[in-house]
Amino acid sequence: MQARTRMSSSPTTETAAPARRKRADALQNLDALLEAAKAVFAEAGVDAPVRTIAERAGVGVGTVYRHFPLRSDLISAVFRREMDACVDAADELEAAYPPGEALDRWVLRYTEFVAAKQGLAAALHSGDAAYEPLAEYFSTRLAPTLARLLAAARAAGAVEQEVDPTEFLGAVANLCHGTGPSTRGREHAERMVRLLLAGLRAS
Amino acid sequence: MQARTRMSSSPTTETAAPARRKRADALQNLDALLEAAKAVFAEAGVDAPVRTIAERAGVGVGTVYRHFPLRSDLISAVFRREMDACVDAADELEAAYPPGEALDRWVLRYTEFVAAKQGLAAALHSGDAAYEPLAEYFSTRLAPTLARLLAAARAAGAVEQEVDPTEFLGAVANLCHGTGPSTRGREHAERMVRLLLAGLRAS
Amino acid sequence: MQARTRMSSSPTTETAAPARRKRADALQNLDALLEAAKAVFAEAGVDAPVRTIAERAGVGVGTVYRHFPLRSDLISAVFRREMDACVDAADELEAAYPPGEALDRWVLRYTEFVAAKQGLAAALHSGDAAYEPLAEYFSTRLAPTLARLLAAARAAGAVEQEVDPTEFLGAVANLCHGTGPSTRGREHAERMVRLLLAGLRAS
Amino acid sequence: MQARTRMSSSPTTETAAPARRKRADALQNLDALLEAAKAVFAEAGVDAPVRTIAERAGVGVGTVYRHFPLRSDLISAVFRREMDACVDAADELEAAYPPGEALDRWVLRYTEFVAAKQGLAAALHSGDAAYEPLAEYFSTRLAPTLARLLAAARAAGAVEQEVDPTEFLGAVANLCHGTGPSTRGREHAERMVRLLLAGLRAS
DNA sequence: CATGAATGAGAGTTCATTCAT
DNA sequence: TATGAATGAACTCTCATTCAT
Numbered sequence: 085m086q087a088r089t090r091m092s093s094s095p096t097t098e099t100a101a102p103a104r105r106k107r108a109d110a111l112q113n114l115d116a117l118l119e120a121a122k123a124v125f126a127e128a129g130v131d132a133p134v135r136t137i138a139e140r141a142g143v144g145v146g147t148v149y150r151h152f153p154l155r156s157d158l159i160s161a162v163f164r165r166e167m168d169a170c171v172d173a174a175d176e177l178e179a180a181y182p183p184g185e186a187l188d189r190w191v192l193r194y195t196e197f198v199a200a201k202q203g204l205a206a207a208l209h210s211g212d213a214a215y216e217p218l219a220e221y222f223s224t225r226l227a228p229t230l231a232r233l234l235a236a237a238r239a240a241g242a243v244e245q246e247v248d249p250t251e252f253l254g255a256v257a258n259l260c261h262g263t264g265p266s267t268r269g270r271e272h273a274e275r276m277v278r279l280l281l282a283g284l285r286a287s
Numbered sequence: 288m289q290a291r292t293r294m295s296s297s298p299t300t301e302t303a304a305p306a307r308r309k310r311a312d313a314l315q316n317l318d319a320l321l322e323a324a325k326a327v328f329a330e331a332g333v334d335a336p337v338r339t340i341a342e343r344a345g346v347g348v349g350t351v352y353r354h355f356p357l358r359s360d361l362i363s364a365v366f367r368r369e370m371d372a373c374v375d376a377a378d379e380l381e382a383a384y385p386p387g388e389a390l391d392r393w394v395l396r397y398t399e400f401v402a403a404k405q406g407l408a409a410a411l412h413s414g415d416a417a418y419e420p421l422a423e424y425f426s427t428r429l430a431p432t433l434a435r436l437l438a439a440a441r442a443a444g445a446v447e448q449e450v451d452p453t454e455f456l457g458a459v460a461n462l463c464h465g466t467g468p469s470t471r472g473r474e475h476a477e478r479m480v481r482l483l484l485a486g487l488r489a490s
Numbered sequence: 491m492q493a494r495t496r497m498s499s500s501p502t503t504e505t506a507a508p509a510r511r512k513r514a515d516a517l518q519n520l521d522a523l524l525e526a527a528k529a530v531f532a533e534a535g536v537d538a539p540v541r542t543i544a545e546r547a548g549v550g551v552g553t554v555y556r557h558f559p560l561r562s563d564l565i566s567a568v569f570r571r572e573m574d575a576c577v578d579a580a581d582e583l584e585a586a587y588p589p590g591e592a593l594d595r596w597v598l599r600y601t602e603f604v605a606a607k608q609g610l611a612a613a614l615h616s617g618d619a620a621y622e623p624l625a626e627y628f629s630t631r632l633a634p635t636l637a638r639l640l641a642a643a644r645a646a647g648a649v650e651q652e653v654d655p656t657e658f659l660g661a662v663a664n665l666c667h668g669t670g671p672s673t674r675g676r677e678h679a680e681r682m683v684r685l686l687l688a689g690l691r692a693s
Numbered sequence: 694m695q696a697r698t699r700m701s702s703s704p705t706t707e708t709a710a711p712a713r714r715k716r717a718d719a720l721q722n723l724d725a726l727l728e729a730a731k732a733v734f735a736e737a738g739v740d741a742p743v744r745t746i747a748e749r750a751g752v753g754v755g756t757v758y759r760h761f762p763l764r765s766d767l768i769s770a771v772f773r774r775e776m777d778a779c780v781d782a783a784d785e786l787e788a789a790y791p792p793g794e795a796l797d798r799w800v801l802r803y804t805e806f807v808a809a810k811q812g813l814a815a816a817l818h819s820g821d822a823a824y825e826p827l828a829e830y831f832s833t834r835l836a837p838t839l840a841r842l843l844a845a846a847r848a849a850g851a852v853e854q855e856v857d858p859t860e861f862l863g864a865v866a867n868l869c870h871g872t873g874p875s876t877r878g879r880e881h882a883e884r885m886v887r888l889l890l891a892g893l894r895a896s
Numbered sequence: 897c898a899t900g901a902a903t904g905a906g907a908g909t910t911c912a913t914t915c916a917t
Numbered sequence: 918t919a920t921g922a923a924t925g926a927a928c929t930c931t932c933a934t935t936c937a938t
Contacts (some may be wrong), residue, residue, distance in 0.1 A: 109916080110922060133907060144924040149909070151922095205464065206409070245482065255479040258461045261408065276458040279448065279486035286485040316898085336932060338900095347899035352934070515937080516901060539928060550903040555930065557901095611870065612815070651888065661885040664867045667814065682864040685854065688895040689888035722919085742911060744921095753920035758913070 114151055116141040121162045129203035130159050159207055160218045167225055170197050174229045184242025187233045188281055191256065194226070195277045198260045199270055205257040223250055245284045255280065317354055319344040324365045332405050333362050363421040366407060370428055373400050377432045387445025390436045391484055394459065397429070398480045401463045402473055408460040426453050448487045458483065520557055522547040527568045536565050536609035565613055566624045573631055576603050580635045590648025593639045594687055597662065600632070601683045604666045605676055611663040632659055651690045661686065723760055725750040730771045739768050739812035768816055769827045776834055779806050783838045793851025796842045797890055800865065803835070804886045807869045808879055814866040832859050853896045864889065 120141035124132045134155070138145045152158035173193050177186045198204055207215050208222070230249040237243040259280070260273045323344035327335045337358070341348045355361035376396050380389040401407055411422055433452040440446040462483070463476045526547035530538045540561070544551045558564035579599050583592040604610055613621050614628070636655040643649040665686070666679045729750035733741045743764070747754045761767035782802050786795040807813055816824050817831070839858040846852040868889070869882045 113923080134909090135907075145909085146911085146925070147923055155908095208465070245485070247478075247482070251475055251478070254465075254475075255462055255482075258464045259458055261461045261464055272454055272457075275450075275454065276483070279450070279458075279483050280479070281486070282448070282489040283482035283484070283486035286489050337934085338932075341900090348934085349899055349936085350897080353897070358933090519902080540930085541928080551930080552904070552932085553902055559930095561929095614871070651891070653884075653888070657881055657884065660871075660881075661868055661888075664870045665864055667867045667870055678860055678863075681856075681860065682889070685856070685864075685889050685892035686885070687892070688854070689890070689892035692891040692895050743913085744911075747921090754913085755915085755920055756918080759918070764912090 113141070113143055113147060117143060117148060117151060117158075118162055118165070121158050125159070125162060126200065126202055130155075130207045131203070156207075156215050156217060159215065160221065163201060163204060163218060164221060166197055166201070167221060170194055171225050171229050174233060178233070178236070182242075183233070183236040183240040187237040187242065190230070190233055191277060191281060192274065194230075194253070195256055195260060195273060196270075198257045199273050205254075205261050208254070208257065222253060226253055243284050244287045247284060252280075316344070316346055316350060320346065320351060320354060320361075321365055321368070324361050328362070328365060329403065329405055333358075333407070333409065359418045359421060362418070363424065366404060366421060367424055369400055369404070370424060373397055374428050374432050377436060381436070381439070385445075386436070386439040386443040390440040390445065393433070393436055394480060394484060395477065397433075397456070398459055398463060398476060399473075401460045402476050408457075408464050411457070411460060425456060429456055446487050447490045450487065455483075519547070519549055519553060523549060523554060523557060523564075524568055524571070527564050531565070531568060531609055532606065533608075536561075536613045562613075562621050562623065565621065566627065569607060569610060569624060570627060572603055572607070573627060576600055577631050577635050580639060584639070584642070588648075589639070589642040589646040593643040593648065596636070596639055597683060597687060598680065600636075600659070601662055601666060601679060602676075604663045605679050611660075611667050614660070614663065628659060629656055649690050650693045653690060658686075722750070722752055722756060726752065726757060726760060726767075727771055727774070730767050734768070734771060734812055735809060736811075739764075739816045765816070765824045765827060768824070769830065772810060772813060772827060773830055775806055775810070776830060779803055780834050780838050783842060787842070787845070791851075792842070792845040792849040796846040796851065799839070799842055800886060800890060801883065803839075803862070804865055804869060804883060805879075807866045808882050814863075814870050817863070817866060831862060835862055852893045854893045856893060861889075 117137070121137050124137045124140055128136065134148055135145055137158075138148050141148075148158070152161065170193060174186075174190050177190050177193070180186070181189060208219055227249040230253060234243060234247070234249060256277055259276045320340070324340050327340045327343055331339065337351055338348055340361075341351050344351075351361070355364065373396060377389075377393050380393050380396070383389070384392060411418060411425070430452040433456060437446060437450070437452060459480055462479045465472075523543070527543050530543045530546055534542065540554055541551055543564070544554050547554075554564070558567065576599060580592075580596050583595050583599070586592070587595060614625055633655040636659060640649060640653070640655060662683055665682045726746070730746050733746045733749055737745065743757055744754055746767075747757050750757075757767070761770065779802060783795075783799050786799050786802070789795070790798060817828055836858040839862060843852060843856070843858060865886055868885045871878075
């Protein structure tokens with residue numbers, strides 16, 4: 085019943101094949117869904133009612149279930165995008181800064197990401213088998229990145245302590261827990277993360 | 288909520304025994320309730336169904352609501368007791384160890400407590416205004432204790448960094464998040480907490 | 491929200507213990523529930539929405555689930571009562587008529603019962619494991635009754651064919667399928683059942 | 694339901710081939726649909742999700758709705774074909790056997806057909822007005838066939854009882870209810886149908 | 897004071913049906 | 918004409934919370 089945006093591009097200017105149109109709509113919906121989910125997760129956590137997300141995206145609940153049969157599918161999809169961005173940031177930081185500083189900056193960058201995703205850590209630790217894929221993504225994408233940065237920093241003498249990358253990432257995620265989207269919360273998390281980083285340096 | 292006619296005669300005119308009995312019963316119930324809640328919270332988190340707790344305690348749900356109108360009241364009551372024990376431990380540690388070590392040992396003691404209380408941190412950060420009293424208890428009992436230990440350690444040159452006690456306590460609580468009652472989880476949390484402590488030492 | 495009948499018997503005339511009152515209410519509700527379910531099942535089949543039954547009984551859905559966690563529990567309860575009555579009728583018929591006629595009359599009595607319970611046969615054959623208890627009740631209560639009547643009739647030379655009682659009962663139930671509560675439907679079922687009975691007699 | 698502009702040029706101006714192709718495709722689809730529906734009905738009953746049928750046939754749901762706007766349309770179409778085969782069988786049986794035996798054999802043949810169509814009887818008796826056409830087909834095709842066989846058998850002295858053909862057919866269909874595709878179920882149904890046939894013979 | 901039956905809002909999930917492409 | 922994405926009504930079931938006894 086919701087009025088879909090009928091962009092109504094004039095027929096003459098339309099160049100894409102008709103078959104594409106359908107896909108375009110679907111993709112648009114999917115995007116709206118991911119955006120909505122991201123927003124709702126940030127506000128109400130990953131346990132927010134499916135209906136809320138559907139409404140926010142302007143679609144029916146059925147559509148959500150069509151694209152993401154499991155809640156975890158949606159969660160994964162939402163977070164994966166940003167995790168990728170986070171992973172990519174490592175390259176730039178490594179190129180621009182010495183190992184120790186690159187490590188710090190990347191961890192802080194990661195902190196920022198996690199802090200903005202209320203409920204991420206909770207989902208990760210929920211024990212719910214549904215979030216396995218998400219956890220796996222952590223291990224296969226983020227952890228290796230941190231491992232690389234750690235190794236470089238240690239080689240440069242900027243880090244003394246041994247630490248398991250996945251464990252460390254989990255700890256940082258946990259430190260962001262409950263720190264709303266407020267600046268105060270952010271700062272709080274950041275301070276604690278810096279303490280953790282300082283700990284790495286200690287002999 | 289309307290006060291029903293109190294059919295029972297005034298306490299003064301009653302023989303001591305029945306009155307005692309009643310009070311004793313009530314206290315017993317309350318204790319059973321707290322024990323049950325503690326156990327259930329540990330197993331299923333602080334969001335466990337009220338009925339589960341009531342059944343575990345062998346009382347009706349109504350009784351739970353009578354004693355603890357808000358869920359947070361029950362949670363607070365449950366945790367308060369153990370917090371007190373934790374606070375008390377500080378004295379002994381201060382007497383037995385040098386400031387720096389006393390600090391470490393106490394924080395680890397606190398870590399143990401929090402790790403055993405699945406959901407404590409979550410509740411604390413839930414944003415639900417209902418948990419305010421619990422947070423307050425944190426500030427008024429635990430935080431001053433930590434502040435004292437920190438001050439002593441700093442005076443002894445065992446700590447360099449400045450840190451807000453409440454913030455630090457929250458961070459430690461967060462680090463325990465999702466670390467089930469398993470030994471592995473415990474160790475994981477402990478390792479991260481030690482890192483945090485090491486961070487305090489760094490110049 | 492539904493206004494419960496507040497019979498409000500004057501306090502002075504009330505003799506039953508207060509504790510009984512609660513039970514009385516509960517039982518009344520349970521009875522209303524069974525009556526409502528019976529009616530709804532007859533009108534809309536055993537797959538009727540739970541809410542419909544709850545509304546008809548004037549209770550909340552939760553109450554239905556409290557008393558009958560599984561849909562099949564409710565169905566069983568509803569039908570059991572009438573099955574018992576049906577079983578009891580056998581004694582009277584046996585006493586009042588010669589074996590062959592007693593058999594006929596009882597089967598017709600049973601036909602009447604089943605015809606009035608739209609959905610009984612369907613549930614029985616749904617394959618849904620949930621209806622097992624109901625099927626079992628068939629085997630343990632009705633089948634033995636029919637077996638007895640058949641044996642007597644055969645001994646008296648009024649029946650020639652061998653037939654498995656449970657199978658026969660199922661067949662009769664099936665014959666009532668789709669015969670609404672109309673007289674026409676009833677008669678239709680009855681005619682076919684008589685044919686079946688006639689078949690028993692054939693050499 | 695509004696008629697869309699028929700973009701395709703008129704059939705007459707098109708070359709024969711493409712037109713044929715289209716028709717051929719459509720017919721093929723229709724056939725696949727009927728086959729799929731038959732299979733699905735047999736496995737999951739006539740209430741099976743439309744999508745299941747569409748997938749089985751390798752077409753979109755829209756196609757199902759195009760050919761069979763009402764579910765009953767599909768059901769009717771599916772069963773009609775087999776009913777016709779059943780009707781045709783009567784001729785052969787009449788030619789090959791004496792009236793009494795022809796009757797028995799045909800009824801058993803019909804039993805086989807119905808037993809294989811789980812849900813046919815249910816649909817027939819569902820009360821849903823949508824199945825009227827199917828019921829009508831029963832009356833106009835099968836019932837006359839049975840009537841003919843019955844008349845011949847009666848004329849030959851092989852049947853004593855009067856019985857309405859449609860009613861009898863319905864009864865047989867009902868007896869097949871809930872008898873899965875298993876051999877046991879089949880035999881059960883057959884036994885009961887034989888009893889019914891024996892009843893016809895009784896004086 | 898305790899009890900636990902009753903209530904009913906709300907969440908998840910499925911599917912018939914429509915309709916833009 | 919076929920497709921399948923989207924819709925949303927309808928259903929089941931769970932629990933927090935109230936309140937008569």
